[in-house]
Amino acid sequence: MPSRQLEAKAVAPASSTATPVPKVESQTPAELPQAPNRKEIWSRSQQPRSEAMTGPRFEQTDFDLQPQSYAAIELIHKxxxxxxxxxxxxxxxxxxxxxxxxxxxxxxxxxxxxxxxxxxxxxxxxxxxxxxxxxx
CATH class of the missing domain: 2.60.260.40 (q5lls5 like domains)
Incomplete structure (x- = not known):
């Protein structure tokens, strides 16, 4: 019975004219607002967004595309x-x-x-x- 090769061999590039892939840096801005209508935190147990949105869970997250809901603290005062x-x-x-x-x-x-x-x-x-x- 002939043996099968399970892994494919790596193919070398034919020419060196291939365009290099640019390295994408983190798009996280230094200052992230808490909410569109609040600049600072409003609770002692709350962390600033720049500290809370760190770690491997948020590594490749584009924060410009994430929803930023309004803080209800000003709505409840109305x-x-x-x-x-x-x-x-x-x-x-x-x-x-x-x-x-x-x-x-x-x-x-x-x-x-x-x-x-x-x-x-x-x-x-x-x-x-x-x-x-x-x-x-």
Whole structure:
């Protein structure tokens, strides 16, 4: 039985007029913005994008083609304040599968109470005669 050769032999180039392949350097810019509307980090547990997007996982990633969503921190500040007469309000983020677990927020203090999940602001109506200033 004849033996088969499993590996192909390397073929030498016929001429030396072949165009050399240019070496592609990393396209990562030195300064990557966190989001189009934010320049710096907004949480203590967050790393700057230039530090977070390193290592072998992001080696050949072109960051110009990656989506850069807007930071929701400024969008949530545009939400109107929910005024209530109750001392405790329940927030479930809209309910259903798109919401979050129901939490109860104390609105006794004369300041805007914010939901820890979705960031919706709540404040209690104060009786007449009390002059307070809301802190946000």
């Amino acid at each position: 939400q109107p304040v929910n005024w209530t007469h109750d001392r405790v309000v329940a927030c479930d983020g809209g309910g259903g599968p798109h919401g979050h677990p129901r939490i109860y927020i104390n609105t006794d203090k004369p300041e805007i109470a914010v939901c820890g999940y979705c960031g919706l602001p709540y404040v209690r109506y104060v009786p007449y005669g009390l002059d307070i200033q809301l802190i946000y």
